[in-house]
Amino acid sequence: MSVYSNASNEDLSDELESLGWYHYDLSRHAAEALLLSNGVDGSYLLRNSNDGPGCFALSVRAKDSVKHFHVTRREHIYIFGFNEFQSLQDFINHFANQPLLGSDAGTLMVLKSPYPWRVEEPSIYESVRVHTAIQTGRTKDDLVAKAPSLGTKEGYLVKQGAFVKNWKQRWFTLHRYELKYFKDKMCEEPIRTLDLTSCSAVQFDYSQDKVNCFCLVFPERTFYLCAKTGIEADEWIKILQWKLSQIRKGR
Numbered sequence: 001m002s003v004y005s006n007a008s009n010e011d012l013s014d015e016l017e018s019l020g021w022y023h024y025d026l027s028r029h030a031a032e033a034l035l036l037s038n039g040v041d042g043s044y045l046l047r048n049s050n051d052g053p054g055c056f057a058l059s060v061r062a063k064d065s066v067k068h069f070h071v072t073r074r075e076h077i078y079i080f081g082f083n084e085f086q087s088l089q090d091f092i093n094h095f096a097n098q099p100l101l102g103s104d105a106g107t108l109m110v111l112k113s114p115y116p117w118r119v120e121e122p123s124i125y126e127s128v129r130v131h132t133a134i135q136t137g138r139t140k141d142d143l144v145a146k147a148p149s150l151g152t153k154e155g156y157l158v159k160q161g162a163f164v165k166n167w168k169q170r171w172f173t174l175h176r177y178e179l180k181y182f183k184d185k186m187c188e189e190p191i192r193t194l195d196l197t198s199c200s201a202v203q204f205d206y207s208q209d210k211v212n213c214f215c216l217v218f219p220e221r222t223f224y225l226c227a228k229t230g231i232e233a234d235e236w237i238k239i240l241q242w243k244l245s246q247i248r249k250g251r
Contacts, residue, residue: 015088016046021114023047031059032066035115038176042112044095046071060101062109069101151176151246153239155232156185160208160224167210167226177243179216194223197247202240204233216240 016022023031026047035043039061049055049070056071058080072079078091081101085091101109154173159181161168170181170191177197180190198218205215208224212233216223227233 019046019088019092020116020118021045023115023117028057028059028068031057031068035059035061035066036064038119039115040113040176042098042110043115044111044113045115045117060109060111062103062107067103067107067109069103151239151243153236155236156228157181157236158210158226162221172225174239174243177247179240194218196240196243199240199244202237202244204237 021044023045024047026034026045031045031047035045041061041063044058044060047057047059049057051070054073056073058069058071060067060069069081076087078085078088080091080094083094085094095111095114099111101111103109152173152175154171156169157172158167159170160166170183171185171187172179172181173190174180177195179194179196181192181194182190194216199216200219201215201217203214203217205213205224208226210224210226212228212230213224213226214233214237215225225236227236
């Protein structure tokens with residue numbers, strides 16, 4: 001479905017700048033990594049295609065995989081699937097209705113939520129106290145870039161029991177809007193998964209006979225957790241509060 005126009009992709013990009021989920025020259029591989037790491041089932045984004053001017057790709061997460069579909073622009077008309085949209089606004093309105101999409105492989109996907117081009121990150125910074133090289137003779141070619149998911153954290157915390165009010169050390173992991181805790185770091189199955197979309201508050205707590213304590217307030221229960229240091233407790237609180245702010249913004 002490659003339809004070419006006289007306009008360059010740079011000119012088309014100017015028109016698409018108003019689209020908050022247009023990711024410019026994001027590659028196919030990067031789109032897959034982004035949606036699988038940070039998206040959810042039904043997340044999608046629009047990016048430039050390598051097929052030429054006026055050609056784009058819609059990348060959609062379908063459970064544990066990412067599918068890619070052609071989108072072409074001819075003059076001011078956007079062509080996607082069996083539909084032609086007379087303007088960018090018509091194209092955007094189509095996605096606002098959460099369309100159902102079927103692929104050649106028979107996979108059905110509901111396009112639920114666009115993945116934004118700009119994503120806020122938690123503003124947690126520390127001061128540099130030590131800065132020295134531990135290896136010499138290396139160059140920029142020796143650097144290997146790695147990209148963990150946005151807003152993740154893990155570590156040991158001490159948790160108060162629900163019925164017997166004793167305190168036990170547990171391994172906690174934070175990914176997207178799920179806070180999981182395990183018996184220890186080596187366990188694969190969590191004891192419990194806390195859905196942060198149901199959490200109403202995260203804050204320091206001084207009601208317990210513990211230091212560096214904070215709590216997560218849920219409708220059915222308040223969870224009390226303690227970190228080894230005040231700095232570590234503050235880090236957990238800041239990133240959890242940031243998660244709650246993202247939930248309230250509807251992201």
